[in-house]
Each structure stands twice: as structure tokens, then as C-alpha cells.
Amino acid sequence: MLDIRNLNARVEETEILRNLSLNIKPGEIHAIMGPNGAGKSTLGNILSGRPGYEATSGEIEFNGKNLLEMDIEERAREGLFLAFQYPVEIPGVSNMEFLKASVDARRKHLGQPELSSFDFMKIARETSKRVSLDAAFLKRGVNEGFSGGEKKRNEIMQMMLLEPSLCILDETDSGLDIDALQVVAAGVNSMRSPERSFIVVTHYQRLLDFIVPDYVHVLAGGRIVKSGGKELALELEAKGYSWLEDEVA
Amino acid sequence: MSETSPQDFKHLALTLAGAQESAPWLDTLRFEGTEQWLEAQWPGRRTELWKYTPLSSLQRGQFTSWGSAQAYTLADEALLTLDAIRLVFVNGEFDAQASSGDAAGVVRFSQADSTQQALIEANLGKIVDTKRHLFASLSNAWTQDGVLVHVPKNTKLELPIYIVHISTPEAAAATANHRVLVLLEESAQAEVIEHFVSDEQQQNGFVNSLTEIQVGANAHLSHYRMNLEEEHLIHIGGVHINLASDAQYLGFTLSEGSQLKRIDYQICHKGKGAHAGLNGVYLPRNKHLLDYHTNVEHEAPHCTTSEVFRGIIADSARAVFNGRIHIHPDAQKTLAELSNKNLLTSDQAEIDTKPELEIYADDVKCAHGATVSQLDQTSMFYLRSRGLTEKQARTMLSFGFINELLQDLPQQAVREHLHRHLTQLFDKDQFVS
Numbered sequence: 105m106l107d108i109r110n111l112n113a114r115v116e117e118t119e120i121l122r123n124l125s126l127n128i129k130p131g132e133i134h135a136i137m138g139p140n141g142a143g144k145s146t147l148g149n150i151l152s153g154r155p156g157y158e159a160t161s162g163e164i165e166f167n168g169k170n171l172l173e174m175d176i177e178e179r180a181r182e183g184l185f186l187a188f189q190y191p192v193e194i195p196g197v198s199n200m201e202f203l204k205a206s207v208d209a210r211r212k213h214l215g216q217p218e219l220s221s222f223d224f225m226k227i228a229r230e231t232s233k234r235v236s237l238d239a240a241f242l243k244r245g246v247n248e249g250f251s252g253g254e255k256k257r258n259e260i261m262q263m264m265l266l267e268p269s270l271c272i273l274d275e276t277d278s279g280l281d282i283d284a285l286q287v288v289a290a291g292v293n294s295m296r297s298p299e300r301s302f303i304v305v306t307h308y309q310r311l312l313d314f315i316v317p318d319y320v321h322v323l324a325g326g327r328i329v330k331s332g333g334k335e336l337a338l339e340l341e342a343k344g345y346s347w348l349e350d351e352v353a
Numbered sequence: 354m355s356e357t358s359p360q361d362f363k364h365l366a367l368t369l370a371g372a373q374e375s376a377p378w379l380d381t382l383r384f385e386g387t388e389q390w391l392e393a394q395w396p397g398r399r400t401e402l403w404k405y406t407p408l409s410s411l412q413r414g415q416f417t418s419w420g421s422a423q424a425y426t427l428a429d430e431a432l433l434t435l436d437a438i439r440l441v442f443v444n445g446e447f448d449a450q451a452s453s454g455d456a457a458g459v460v461r462f463s464q465a466d467s468t469q470q471a472l473i474e475a476n477l478g479k480i481v482d483t484k485r486h487l488f489a490s491l492s493n494a495w496t497q498d499g500v501l502v503h504v505p506k507n508t509k510l511e512l513p514i515y516i517v518h519i520s521t522p523e524a525a526a527a528t529a530n531h532r533v534l535v536l537l538e539e540s541a542q543a544e545v546i547e548h549f550v551s552d553e554q555q556q557n558g559f560v561n562s563l564t565e566i567q568v569g570a571n572a573h574l575s576h577y578r579m580n581l582e583e584e585h586l587i588h589i590g591g592v593h594i595n596l597a598s599d600a601q602y603l604g605f606t607l608s609e610g611s612q613l614k615r616i617d618y619q620i621c622h623k624g625k626g627a628h629a630g631l632n633g634v635y636l637p638r639n640k641h642l643l644d645y646h647t648n649v650e651h652e653a654p655h656c657t658t659s660e661v662f663r664g665i666i667a668d669s670a671r672a673v674f675n676g677r678i679h680i681h682p683d684a685q686k687t688l689a690e691l692s693n694k695n696l697l698t699s700d701q702a703e704i705d706t707k708p709e710l711e712i713y714a715d716d717v718k719c720a721h722g723a724t725v726s727q728l729d730q731t732s733m734f735y736l737r738s739r740g741l742t743e744k745q746a747r748t749m750l751s752f753g754f755i756n757e758l759l760q761d762l763p764q765q766a767v768r769e770h771l772h773r774h775l776t777q778l779f780d781k782d783q784f785v786s
């Protein structure tokens with residue numbers, strides 16, 4: 105699914121990711137944890153092609169293709185999805201029109217016919233229900249005036265509509281109340297399939313009780329300093345990150 | 354083509370009007386207009402009100418005739434679909450066949466009875482500030498027909514008044530004069546929609562339009578004015594509004610660009626407690642020149658003004674926005690806000706924006722601001738990360754920028770019409786390229 109080999113990346117002029125390698129097979133869930141500023145969001149941004157983020161060396165293969173050569177929208181159409189840590193508010197652009205355009209783009213890429221407005225509306229309404237967002241949110245501007253938790257649920261709704269093959273969730277659990285956390289987790293779990301993989305970036309072991317990962321990685325100082333199974337998250341919860349730095353050093 | 358000198362242009366403009374048949378009871382207005390027009394100083398680069406807007410394309414225009422109704426073909430859905438009293442003019446001439454419905458108090462000048470004539474005489478040309486609007490005197494000189502909307506005390510017009518001005522190309526470049534007078538008496542209510550549209554063929558005309566509005570005490574007017582003409586048409590327009598105490602004026606204006614378009618709004622708070630809301634959108638592209646000048650005079654206390662203008666300037670177009678708010682010494686407790694935001698979608702696009710606050714009272718709250726920006730990069734990335742192409746994302750964001758003003762319009766027919774029309778415009782390659 106995704107193969108990152110010896111990736112070095114920088115933001116503006118600063119080197120952030122160092123010699124990072126990560127291999128994700130179809131159907132797997134990988135959790136990435138690590139201290140603030142470690143480079144977790146940078147990884148998501150590099151994967152999705154955000155301007156200003158540059159891979160200086162290394163390779164990334166996504167579904168057998170060279171990801172780094174693809175445009176932002178090509179990556180999305182190929183099935184890569186990044187749920188933003190800070191979703192963007194776009195007043196004046198209706199959520200519904202935006203969602204339909206993105207779903208149309210993905211369907212077209214997959215050789216599927218465009219959905220009629222009516223059919224899309226039906227699907228969008230059903231999906232908004234699954235993330236407990238009132239259908240009225242579909243008519244508002246994209247994330248306009250949404251609360252923090254509503255924005256995160258809107259991200260998950262987009263993910264459900266787009267049916268990506270690789271979902272990167274960047275701290276989707278931050279700022280969620282307990283109920284919303286369960287809604288998001290249930291959404292992710294309902295999408296688990298042997299063909300779909302997830303990268304879940306989080307600071308909290310709590311989320312991983314609901315979304316059980318196959319692997320947990322610790323990203324610190326721009327590299328993966330430790331990888332393990334789901335029990336690693338518990339260990340981190342108990343001990344923090346400092347012991348790892350000692351271990352690496 | 355060479356430019357006619359200002360003096361020649363003035364004379365030429367007047368001879369054109371001479372060709373009309375005229376109602377004698379409007380002679381005084383016409384004479385006064387003629388005099389003022391001839392005496393008025395022709396704008397040059399040092400004329401503050403016309404600094405960025407040369408009239409050269411008007412002087413090059415070779416106008417030789419007076420507009421007359423022609424056969425026309427409008428694009429599908431070019432007009433609003435709504436239940437309204439509809440008055441259609443083609444090149445300034447009334448088109449009875451395309452018009453429909455009537456209401457007491459809504460009449461063309463040429464059909465006015467003696468009471469209505471008296472009302473027109475008493476108000477026409479009296480609300481407009483000819484000093485700030487040069488072409489008002491030409492309009493006065495030219496006045497023959499027009500529309501009077503008169504709503505008596507405590508009366509509400511049930512249907513909107515929908516006034517359509519259609520322009521078509523004519524054998525020789527022609528001029529047309531559009532005149533509207535709206536008089537709302539105490540506690541009256543009405544909705545007026547002015548719609549300028551044209552046959553899709555290349556235009557060669559010059560339209561001078563002037564709307565005067567008196568909103569009486571506690572009366573309420575909703576007013577839409579849309580300039581959606583073909584890009585060669587020259588349009589110079591003015592809207593002048595007087596507000597009595599506790600009157601409310603809610604205005605919306607939208608203009609596509611053309612080789613020369615200049616629109617003036619002047620709002621005078623004459624009585625205390627009045628409110629004016631004016632939102633506007635301008636969308637010049639190609640080599641258009643589009644100029645909005647607004648001026649709000651706060652002459653009485655406790656009045657409020659809220660004004661929001663947004664423009665998207667594409668290609669090598671130039672836009673001018675000048676928003677002046679003048680608070681007189683007596684206008685204590687004024688609340689006035691003016692915001693102007695511009696989006697430039699090309700390196701060649703230009704905007705000259707200038708909000709002007711002049712405050713001579715001490716107990717007032719005023720805010721004004723103007724910004725010029727490009728599309729937000731984070732938003733661009735967000736949309737593209739969901740599979741939209743760069744162009745789709747640009748289109749969506751640009752549309753969103755003005756849609757913030759469109760989406761809340763109370764008149765559904767206008768809202769939907771503009772949504773559809775502008776979606777098409779934005780889908781055209783050149784607009785947000």
C-alpha cells in the first residue's frame with residue numbers, strides 16, 4: 105500500500121524528517137505517537153503533497169506508484185486522504201457543493217459515473233447521520249463556524265464519502281468529547297477492510313482502545329525511534345517519551 | 354478612433370436628446386439639466402471623483418442616435434423568474450408586450466396623471482446630488498420617460514417591482530436614458546429590482562441611468578440593482594437615496610465589468626434613526642474598467658450604515674472602489690461600518706480602493722477597512738487534497754468569496770438567478786485563470 109524508504113524532508117528551510125522508513129500493507133492500522141513538534145503532521149503533509157513541504161531524498165511508493173511525482177489532487181484521486189489536524193474554514197463555499205465535487209472527482213478517476221445531485225444528497229445525508237452531524241451542516245459553508253469537534257466529524261464524513269484506500273488521521277481525536285470520540289472511532293472501524301489502511305496520529309492511548317492498531321510507532325526528532333505492537337501505546341502512556349530518547353542516544 | 358473633445362461631446366450628447374418627443378411638463382428639468390451639463394467641468398486626472406476613471410472610451414464612442422426598441426434575443430434564463438410587476442425597456446423604449454402586471458402608484462412618466470405629474474415634478478432631480486454625479490445633469494437634460502413607484506402612507510406593495518433594461522446593438526452607436534423615481538411615504542413598504550441586461554451580441558451603446566429614492570419616515574425599501582450587460586456597453590449609473598427618520602433602505606448591487614462602467618451610490622440620512630444597508634459585488638475581467646463610488650451622508654443622529662463591497666478583479670481588468678462616509682456635526686450616536694475586500698486573480702489585475710471617513714461629530718462609532726488579497730493557499734491545499742483540480746479549487750474559492758454576500762439575499766429569485774449566472778461566468782476559463 106505505502107512504502108516510505110529513507111525519507112528526508114524539510115519545511116521551508118528546516119530539515120524535519122530524517123531517514124524515515126515505514127511500510128504499510130493493505131488492511132493495516134498504524135498508530136503514530138510522539139512529542140509535539142516531532143514531525144507527525146509534517147509526514148502527513150509530505151504524503152498529501154502540501155506546498156512548502158519538500159522531500160529532499162528517499163522514496164515513497166503508493167499503490168505501486170511514485171507518490172512524490174503526483175499532484176495533490178492526483179494523490180487524493182488515487183485514494184490518499186488526510187484528515188487535517190486543523191480543518192480549514194471556507195465561508196461562502198457550500199459544504200454540499202464541495203463534497204459533491206470531491207466525490208465526483210474520485211469517482212471519475214475510478215471510472216464510475218457521476219452521481220446525480222439527488223443521489224448524492226441522499227448519500228451525504230446518510231453519511232452525516234453516521235457521524236452524528238445534523239444534515240443542516242451540509243448546507244453551511246465548509247467548516248464555517250463549526251465547533252472543533254464538528255470540524256473533525258466533518259473530516260470523517262468526507263473520508264467516508266470518498267472511500268480512500270489510505271486514510272491519514274492527524275489528531276482527529278483532539279478536542280473531541282467522549283461521545284464524539286466513539287462516533288469517530290466507530291466510523292473508522294466501519295471502514296476497516298482488507299484493502300484499506302490507516303495511519304492514526306494521536307497523543308492519547310484512549311483512542312487506541314477504540315481503534316485498535318496493528319503497529320505503534322514513536323516519532324521523535326523527525327525519525328521513528330521505536331516501533332511495536334499496540335502494547336507500546338500503553339507503555340508510552342505510563343512512561344512518557346523521555347526513556348526512548350535515552351534508549352536512542 | 355479619435356476622441357471627441359469634451360465640449361463637442363457635451364453638445365453632441367444634447368443634440369441626441371433633441372430628437373425625442375418630450376412631455377412639456379418636464380421642460381424645466383430638461384432646461385436646468387442642459388445648463389448644468391454645459392457648465393459642468395469635464396473630469397480630468399485631477400478631478401478627485403474621476404481620478405482613476407478616464408472617460409476616453411465614452412468620447413471615442415461616436416454616438417449618433419437615440420436608442421429605440423429593436424428585436425433582441427436574450428440568453429436562456431437571462432431574466433428573473435418571479436411574480437412581479439414587470440416593466441421592460443429596450444434601448445430606453447418601453448416594451449409593452451414584454452411587460453406585465455400593474456399596481457396603483459406604479460406608472461411611467463409619460464402615462465402619469467396630473468397628481469402623479471405633480472409628484473414627479475416635485476421630486477425628480479431633487480434627490481440627486483448633481484455636484485457629486487456629473488451625469489445626473491445629462492440625465493435631467495435627457496429625461497423623457499421613466500418609472501415612478503409611489504407607495505402611499507401605511508401601504509405595502511404586495512409584489513416586487515421588476516424593472517428590466519435591455520440593450521441591443523443598433524445600426525449606429527446609440528444612447529439610452531433610464532430614469533426611476535421611488536417615493537415611499539410614511540410607513541410604506543416596497544421592493545424594487547432593477548436589472549440591466551443585454552442581447553449577447555457585441556454592444557455599441559451608452560446607457561445613462563439614474564434612480565432617485567425617497568424613503569419616508571419608518572418606511573422600508575428593498576432595492577436590488579444588477580448590471581449584467583455585455584462587455585462593450587458603456588454604463589454610467591447613479592442611485593441617490595434620501596432617508597427620513599427611522600426609514601430603512603436595504604440595497605444590493607452587482608456589476609460585471611465592461612469597457613467603462615461607473616456606478617455611484619449616494620445615501621443621505623436626513624432623519625434620525627434611519628438605517629442603510631448596502632452590499633455590492635463587482636466582477637471585472639478582460640480589459641474592463643469598473644468603478645463604484647459610494648457616499649453616505651450622516652446628517653441626523655442615531656442613524657446606522659452598514660456597507661460591504663467585494664470585488665474579484667481578473668485578467669487585466671481595473672476596478673475602482675471609493676467608499677466615503679461623512680458624519681456631520683449633528684449626527685451623534687452614528688454607527689457606521691464599511692468594508693471593502695478585493696481578490697486579484699491575475700498579476701495584471703488592478704484595484705484602487707479608498708475608504709474615506711470624515712467625522713465631525715464626537716460620539717460616533719465608525720469602522721472601515723479595505724483589503725486586497727490573493728486566494729488563500731491553505732484553502733487551496735484543502736480543496737485540492739480532496740481531489741479538486743487547481744482550477745476547480747480557484748473557481749470554488751473565488752465564488753465563495755462573493756457568495757458570502759449572495760447567499761443571504763432575501764429575494765430568492767435574485768439569489769438563485771445570480772447563483773446560476775455567476776456559476777456559469779466562473780466556469781468560463783478566463784475568469785479565475
Ligand SMILES: Nc1ncnc2c1ncn2[C@@H]1O[C@H](COP(=O)(O)OP(=O)(O)OP(=O)(O)O)[C@@H](O)[C@H]1O
Nearest residue numbers: 115116118120139140141142143144145146147156
Ligand atoms: N510551515 C512551517 N514552517 C516552519 N516550520 C514548520 C512548518 N510546519 C512545521 N514546522 C516545524 O516542523 C516541526 C514539526 O512540526 P509538526 O507539525 O510536523 O509536528 P507534530 O509532530 O505534528 O506536532 P504536534 O504534536 O504538536 O501536532 C516543528 O518544529 C514545526 O515548528
Ligand SMILES: [Mg+2]
Nearest residue numbers: 144145146189
Ligand atoms: Mg501535528
